[in-house]
Amino acid sequence: MTSSLAEFSEQARAYLFSQVGDCFTNTSRGPGRCLVCTGPTGIAEVQLCGQCSRQRAEFGVGLADLVVPLAYVRGWMTPQHQSEHLVRRYKSPVQPSRWCAELLQFMIHAASAIHGPCIAAAAGSWWQVMTIVPSATRLGADHPVVGLAQQVFEHGNNVDRVLLTPTEHIASTDRHPRRDMFTLSPEVAARVRGRHVLVIDDTYVSGSRSQSAALTLKTAGAQRVTVLCVARWLSYRWDDHWRLIESVLAPYDALIRPVGSGPCLAPR
Ligand SMILES: O=P(O)(O)OC[C@H]1O[C@H](OP(=O)(O)OP(=O)(O)O)[C@H](O)[C@@H]1O
Numbered sequence: 001m002t003s004s005l006a007e008f009s010e011q012a013r014a015y016l017f018s019q020v021g022d023c024f025t026n027t028s029r030g031p032g033r034c035l036v037c038t039g040p041t042g043i044a045e046v047q048l049c050g051q052c053s054r055q056r057a058e059f060g061v062g063l064a065d066l067v068v069p070l071a072y073v074r075g076w077m078t079p080q081h082q083s084e085h086l087v088r089r090y091k092s093p094v095q096p097s098r099w100c101a102e103l104l105q106f107m108i109h110a111a112s113a114i115h116g117p118c119i120a121a122a123a124g125s126w127w128q129v130m131t132i133v134p135s136a137t138r139l140g141a142d143h144p145v146v147g148l149a150q151q152v153f154e155h156g157n158n159v160d161r162v163l164l165t166p167t168e169h170i171a172s173t174d175r176h177p178r179r180d181m182f183t184l185s186p187e188v189a190a191r192v193r194g195r196h197v198l199v200i201d202d203t204y205v206s207g208s209r210s211q212s213a214a215l216t217l218k219t220a221g222a223q224r225v226t227v228l229c230v231a232r233w234l235s236y237r238w239d240d241h242w243r244l245i246e247s248v249l250a251p252y253d254a255l256i257r258p259v260g261s262g263p264c265l266a267p268r
Pocket residue numbers: 091133134135136137138175201202203204205206207208209210
């Protein structure tokens with residue numbers, strides 16, 4: 001198992017380097033990076049970006065305990081950057097790209113296989129329940145984000161899978177987390193109570209969707225919520241985001257742990 005995981009890790013790293021190395025870069029944590037979303041804080045000594053700081057002041061422990069975006073999307077560049085193309089085209093309602101979907105799926109698969117122990121250590125436990133962030137436009141299991149969730153490596157754990165139900169508030173254009181964007185049936189609520197829930201999404205922009213999911217899950221009694229997503233969306237239109245985009249130039253390396261510090265906990 002150890003050697004096969006080591007072999008897989010090296011193969012996954014080489015494959016993703018060749019396929020997305022020129023467009024994705026790993027998210028980074030540390031001075032000047034938001035502890036929650038890995039976006040820029042603007043000042044090295046400040047630990048939360050403005051958006052996450054406001055959400056924490058309003059919702060506190062109702063929010064996700066841990067957010068793990070793997071890479072940065074360089075959003076709104078002109079011409080469009082390949083990273084934006086990948087996260088858009090994989091779920092295009094008009095012309096979805098299977099190639100884009102398979103690449104994003106493999107990023108999730110490789111990261112959860114290689115860094116599952118790192119994520120579990122940072123969260124405080126392995127996840128026992130998994131769900132997706134429902135889409136405003138395509139409900140439930142019809143959305144390509146389901147394909148991402150299906151690729152999460154389970155590490156031999158018996159993971160329960162549940163669905164959140166969107167309410168009419170998902171149509172709000174106000175990108176602000178709310179407790180009533182999603183709901184859970186009593187049966188599903190009983191399955192998340194006291195459990196660690198892993199929430200899968202493609203992108204994290206304002207956190208309105210995934211943090212709303214966390215609020216619903218915590219209200220239902222979930223013990224912990226971890227959000228795992230392919231990418232933190234950065235906007236080229238914003239000065240601090242632009243600076244971060246321009247400063248992070250290393251190609252995506254699947255062996256770099258997306259959370260926690262020190263050496264990766266995966267057996268080598
Ligand atoms: O962090 P946020 O500001 O919430 O933005 C990210 C969310 O927005 C998108 O969903 P949306 O339902 O808008 O679009 P989709 O139907 O294309 O997935 C995306 O899939 C995330 O769920």
